[in-house]
Amino acid sequence: MMFSPDASGRTRRTILKGAIAGGLAGLTLGSFPFPAFADADAKQWPQDxxxxxSEADALKALYGKPAEASDKVSLDAPEIAENGAVVPITVDSSLPNVTGVAILVLENPFTLAAAYKIPEGTKPAVASRLKMAKTTKVVAVVESGGKLYSATKEVKVTVGGCGG
Amino acid sequence: MANTIRIRAVASGDTTEVQSLIRHPMDSGFVKDSKGQLIPPHHIEVVQFEHGGKVVFTALWGPAVSKDPYLKFSFQGGKKGDDLKVSWVDNKGESDSFVGKIQ
Known part of the structure; x- marks a missing residue:
C-alpha cells in the first residue's frame, strides 16, 4: 500500500510542491531588507x-478573571451581517485607565477573536473586522483598573465566514 | 516581497488617529480548498505600533480576524511628520514592518 502508484505519485507531488514553496520562501527572504527577527514579538501571543x-475559559486564560456587564462598554456591530467573513466590529469605552480590550465571538470554533493591549495615552477604542461562523453573540471585554467589564450583542449571520 | 502594510495616521490636536490595512490571507484552519483539503491555519498573531520609541498599540489576533485585516485606533501624542512604525509576525514566523509618517 505504501508503494502503490498513487502513494508515490502523491509523494512526488508533495516534494515538488515543497521545492516550489522553498524557492518562493528563498526569494522572499532574499529581497527582504530586515529578515529573521521581527519587531513584533511573537512570544507575547497568548496561545492558551x-x-x-467558551467565554469563561478564554477570559480566564487571558486575564484570569470573569467579566461583569457594564453600560460603559460600547460594542458596535451590525444586526445582520450578510457576509460572515467580514463583519465590522467597533469597541469603545468611557471607562478610565483601560489596559486591554478583547473581542469574543461565542459561536466560533475558538471563542477569542482578538485581544488588544492599550498602553497609557492610547484611547480604548478599536475598530476591526472579524469572521463569524454563524449567527452568534459577540462579547466585547474591557479591562479597566484591574477589573473586566463587558457588553454583548447578537449578530445574525446570513453566510458563514468560517466553513468551506 | 512587496510591502504588506498600508497605514494612514492623521494628527489632529493632541491625538493621532491611525488606520492600517495589512495584506495577509488570515487562513483560519477550518476552510477547505477546491480539492477538499483543509487549508492549514496561517494568520497574524501580533501587530505592534510604535511611536517615538514607545509601543502605542498591540493587537493579538486569532484566526477569526478577517482576511487583509483592517484596524483603527487612536493615541495621544504624535504630530505631523513623526514616524509611526508598524510590525507584524504570523504563526509561521513570517513578518514585515513599515515606517510611515503621521500626516
Missing part, C-alpha cells in the same frame, strides 16, 4: 487563550 472554546 486563543484555544479556548
Amino acid at each position: 487563550a486563543f484555544k479556548q472554546k
Whole structure:
C-alpha cells in the first residue's frame, strides 16, 4: 500500500510542491531588507487563550478573571451581517485607565477573536473586522483598573465566514 | 516581497488617529480548498505600533480576524511628520514592518 502508484505519485507531488514553496520562501527572504527577527514579538501571543472554546475559559486564560456587564462598554456591530467573513466590529469605552480590550465571538470554533493591549495615552477604542461562523453573540471585554467589564450583542449571520 | 502594510495616521490636536490595512490571507484552519483539503491555519498573531520609541498599540489576533485585516485606533501624542512604525509576525514566523509618517 505504501508503494502503490498513487502513494508515490502523491509523494512526488508533495516534494515538488515543497521545492516550489522553498524557492518562493528563498526569494522572499532574499529581497527582504530586515529578515529573521521581527519587531513584533511573537512570544507575547497568548496561545492558551486563543484555544479556548467558551467565554469563561478564554477570559480566564487571558486575564484570569470573569467579566461583569457594564453600560460603559460600547460594542458596535451590525444586526445582520450578510457576509460572515467580514463583519465590522467597533469597541469603545468611557471607562478610565483601560489596559486591554478583547473581542469574543461565542459561536466560533475558538471563542477569542482578538485581544488588544492599550498602553497609557492610547484611547480604548478599536475598530476591526472579524469572521463569524454563524449567527452568534459577540462579547466585547474591557479591562479597566484591574477589573473586566463587558457588553454583548447578537449578530445574525446570513453566510458563514468560517466553513468551506 | 512587496510591502504588506498600508497605514494612514492623521494628527489632529493632541491625538493621532491611525488606520492600517495589512495584506495577509488570515487562513483560519477550518476552510477547505477546491480539492477538499483543509487549508492549514496561517494568520497574524501580533501587530505592534510604535511611536517615538514607545509601543502605542498591540493587537493579538486569532484566526477569526478577517482576511487583509483592517484596524483603527487612536493615541495621544504624535504630530505631523513623526514616524509611526508598524510590525507584524504570523504563526509561521513570517513578518514585515513599515515606517510611515503621521500626516
